[in-house]
Amino acid sequence: MTMGFLDNTYIGNILTAVKSLLTGLGVTLREFFTRKVTERYPENRKTQHISERHRAMLRMPHDEEGNNKCIACGLCQQACPNGTISITTRTVTDEESGKSKKVLAEYHYDLGACMFCQLCVNACPKGAIEFTNEFENAVFDRKKLIMKLNR
Amino acid sequence: MIDFTSINASIESYLQSVLPAQVATLVECALIAVCAIAAYLVFAIVMIYMERKVCAAFQCRIGPDRVGFLGLLQVFADVFKMLIKEIIDIKDSDRALYTLAPFLVVMSSLITFSCLPFDNGLQVLDFNIGVFFIMAASSFGVLGILLAGWSSNNKFSMIGAIRSGGQMISYELSMSLCILTLVVLSGTMRVSEIVEMQREGWFIVRGHIPAIIAFLIYLIAGNAETNRAPFDLPEAESELTAGFHTEYSGMGFGLFYVAEFMNLFIIAGIATTLFLGGWTPLYIPGLDGFNAAMEWIPGIVWFLGKVFFVIWLLMWVRWTFPRLRIDQVLVLEWKYLVPIGLLNLLIMTVCVVMGWTL
Numbered sequence: 001m002t003m004g005f006l007d008n009t010y011i012g013n014i015l016t017a018v019k020s021l022l023t024g025l026g027v028t029l030r031e032f033f034t035r036k037v038t039e040r041y042p043e044n045r046k047t048q049h050i051s052e053r054h055r056a057m058l059r060m061p062h063d064e065e066g067n068n069k070c071i072a073c074g075l076c077q078q079a080c081p082n083g084t085i086s087i088t089t090r091t092v093t094d095e096e097s098g099k100s101k102k103v104l105a106e107y108h109y110d111l112g113a114c115m116f117c118q119l120c121v122n123a124c125p126k127g128a129i130e131f132t133n134e135f136e137n138a139v140f141d142r143k144k145l146i147m148k149l150n151r
Numbered sequence: 152m153i154d155f156t157s158i159n160a161s162i163e164s165y166l167q168s169v170l171p172a173q174v175a176t177l178v179e180c181a182l183i184a185v186c187a188i189a190a191y192l193v194f195a196i197v198m199i200y201m202e203r204k205v206c207a208a209f210q211c212r213i214g215p216d217r218v219g220f221l222g223l224l225q226v227f228a229d230v231f232k233m234l235i236k237e238i239i240d241i242k243d244s245d246r247a248l249y250t251l252a253p254f255l256v257v258m259s260s261l262i263t264f265s266c267l268p269f270d271n272g273l274q275v276l277d278f279n280i281g282v283f284f285i286m287a288a289s290s291f292g293v294l295g296i297l298l299a300g301w302s303s304n305n306k307f308s309m310i311g312a313i314r315s316g317g318q319m320i321s322y323e324l325s326m327s328l329c330i331l332t333l334v335v336l337s338g339t340m341r342v343s344e345i346v347e348m349q350r351e352g353w354f355i356v357r358g359h360i361p362a363i364i365a366f367l368i369y370l371i372a373g374n375a376e377t378n379r380a381p382f383d384l385p386e387a388e389s390e391l392t393a394g395f396h397t398e399y400s401g402m403g404f405g406l407f408y409v410a411e412f413m414n415l416f417i418i419a420g421i422a423t424t425l426f427l428g429g430w431t432p433l434y435i436p437g438l439d440g441f442n443a444a445m446e447w448i449p450g451i452v453w454f455l456g457k458v459f460f461v462i463w464l465l466m467w468v469r470w471t472f473p474r475l476r477i478d479q480v481l482v483l484e485w486k487y488l489v490p491i492g493l494l495n496l497l498i499m500t501v502c503v504v505m506g507w508t509l
Contacts, residue, residue, distance in 0.1 A: 021472070024471050024472060025467065025468070027471075028470060028471040031208075031209055032208050032467070034211060036208070036213050037211050037212070038213040040213075
C-alpha cells in the first residue's frame, strides 16, 4: 500500500498496520457468520454426500441374470500389492467347439487388508470390478471382512 | 434498579443480631469468599464453553455438541478428565515453589476479580484507591508464572516464563497508562464512583477521541497480559510445547487454565467498568422514554452483557492473528503503544483541563 509522503514513516507504519489488521479481522468476521461446514455424521445419514470417486469397498457388478464380466484371468490378483484378492477357477468345456475354458469359481476379497490403491481395477481388462463408496464397513470380527464378490 | 447495598446491610444487621460481633464478621468473610469463588468458577466454566464455541465459529466449525445438549456438559467432562490425571513429581524440581506457583496465579486473579463491580453494591472490595489496587493485584500473577517456569527444571518452561515475564511487565505499563487516562477523566480512583459517574454517558463517549484510543490500547495490552494469541509466546505450543506449564498435570494445569480464562474475564471487566459504564444502562441524553426502558434491565445483566461483548472482541482478535515474535512483541510495546499512550494521556489531560469532554 502506498501512502505517498507517509511511506515508511512512523505514522505511515501505524496506518499500514491498522489497515492490514482490519482486513484480517474482516475476513474472520465474515467467517463467523457463514454457514458452518461441519457434518453431524450419524444424524445426517439420509442427506450426507460422499464423493463419487471415494473408494471404500471393492464390488463386482452383476447384470439381471446374475452374470459378471470376470474372465478369471487373475490380473487383479497379481496387481494387488497386499494379496487382498484370491481367485479360484474351474475348467469347463465349451459344448460347441469342444475347447476347455477357465471360468471363475470364487472371487475372495479381504477388505481388512485392502489399501484402496485401485491397481486391481486398473489392471482388469474387462472392467469387471469397481470401487463403491459404501464406507460403513466396521465389524467386530475380522473374518467378516473376507468377502465373496461373485454370485 | 436493585440496590445491593441495602441487601448487604440487612444481611449484616441480621448476622450482628444473632452472633457476637467478631464471629459475625468472620461469617461474613466466609460467605463472601464462598460466593466469590463460586462466581469465579461459574464464569470460568461459561467462558471455556464460550471460547470453544466462538473459536469453532471463526473456523467455520460447530464446536462441541456431543456431550449433553449443545455440548453443554463438555466442560464438566474435561474437568473430570483433568481430576483423574496423575500428578507427577518432577525430578530435581523445586517442590515448594512448583506447588505454590499455580495458587499464586489463581490468587492474583481472584483478588482482582473481587474488585469488579457487578451491580450497584455487588462488589467485594471497594475503597478510595480501588483502581490502583486492581493494577497492583493483577500484576503479581506474573510472579506465579515465573516461579512455575523456574521451579519446573525444564528449559522450555524456563524460556516460556522468561518471555512471559518480559512481556507482562512491559504491557503492564501501557495498560496502566490507559487506566491513568481514564482516572484523569473521572478524577477518582474509587471503582464505585467511576461507575456512578457514567450514569449520564459512558466514558468512551464522554472522553471521545482520547478515550477510544485508550480503549484500543487497553484491549491490545490486555490481550498481552492474559498471554493469549497473538501474544501467546509464553506458551507457544509449536516452539515450547506448553511454555511455563509444560510440567504441570492434573489440577495444577487446571488452575493455570482457569486463571488464564478468568484473567480474560477480569481484563474485559475492567474495560467495561472504566470505558463502557460498568453496570449502568445505556443513556442517551434527551430520550427519556428510552432511558427509562433501559433502566428496567438489571445492572448485572448490563455488566455481564458488556463484559461478554468485550470478551468476544478479544476472542475475535485471538482467532484472527498469528503469533508475534518476541522482538516484535517488545517493539510493539516500547516503540508504539507506550509513546502513543503517553501522548494520549497528554491529550486527555488537555481535554479535561480545557473542558472539551462531553
